[in-house]
Amino acid sequence: MKSSKLFLGIAVVALGFVSCKDEKEIKAQKAVDTYVMYVDSLGNTATLDNNGNWQAIDAEYEMRSVVADSAIANLKDKIAAQERIDASRAKYAALKAKVEAEMAAKKVVVVAAVGPKQKLRNTLFGEGKVGDDMNFSWVNKDNILRVYDAFFQSYKDNKHNFSREDYDEVKVMYEGLDSRKNTVENEGLTSEDNAKIASIKFKFAPMFKINRIGAKSSEMEKAKQ
Template sequence: MKNLKLTLGLLALITAFVACDNKKEKEAQKLIGEYTTYVDSINALNKEESAKEWAAIQTEQENKKIQAESAVTVVENKTAAQQEIDDATIKFETYKMEVEKSQAQMHKEQLRKSLFKDNLVGEDLTFAWVNKDNILNVYESFVETVQNNKDSYSREDWDEIKLLYEALDTRKNTVEKEGLSTSDNLKIAALKIKFAPMYNVNRVGAKAEENSEAKE
């Protein structure tokens, strides 16, 4: 009788351990599943929309990944669980690169709109809409906008600004042949003199700041 009680006690103890292990396994698999499901849900989103909320998305991804990787220690098939997490992470990082491209494109478009007052700037940078009657206003707006925002521009912004400025200058060469007045031409020349040192000084400053941040 005593042996029977001992045996039953051991069986009960083993059953409790198994039940506990099964519960931990289920909880761990749930955390891993939540991570992979989250990545799949983000991957299905429009990249332009994700770009607007990317900081929050990445924070949530990092938190869920930490929880999932902690759960690997208690699952039975650790190799398969870790592979599942790794596959989801690769999928997220691939999506992240696409979002970063989208963010860069959106930023470039916003910069161009600010410099040219929402006038369309095509990828060919021909500035076909600029003519002898509005080119002075275009230069004035461009230089004034750069002046007002020079402290906030990154090195990449300054490179884009220089690209646009040179394209506008190319358009000016065409407009000069179409009857640009001497008065407007002289005013544009003065604006160009104002822009050149502003670009050189601030572009160097932005580059130095970028290098300093990289070292940190």
């Protein structure tokens, strides 16, 4: 009787072990299948770079790739699983190379299309922050002091390279920022930040006036020669 119970106990344990092992293999197989299907689902490159989502896609791919690699240890047919993973990995590598090449080509076109006025805006406010519409809605009570400070520092660093037309454009941009400040003041701008901005404006105004006059005089002298 005792031996029968012992045998039954061993059988239950063995069955549990096999069941656990089968469950691990099922999960492992699913991980490999999911990885392969994910790569297949990416399809063509036409929409992969839309809205700047390529980084998210690449990050998700890396995560799925790590999970698939880890799953191989729990599969009986490791060779077949590895071959499927390698095939998908090669497919993704080719896709990634194509997407990144297209992204690089787009950047070249964008850079080539940027005119002198946009280059000036990028210099003073950051890449793409201000366009032809002079929209400063991205400036708010929390960042306006940093915007003024960065504008003033960039102006000082680059003023010697500005033409008379550049100074005219700087004036328009500065007035646009000032106009936005009037709105931000009613949206909770702190008195401390407002005072610091006033200090920047106090230093900028006479400097800009002198530099602008100097640029105009320099152009007139060159025209006479």
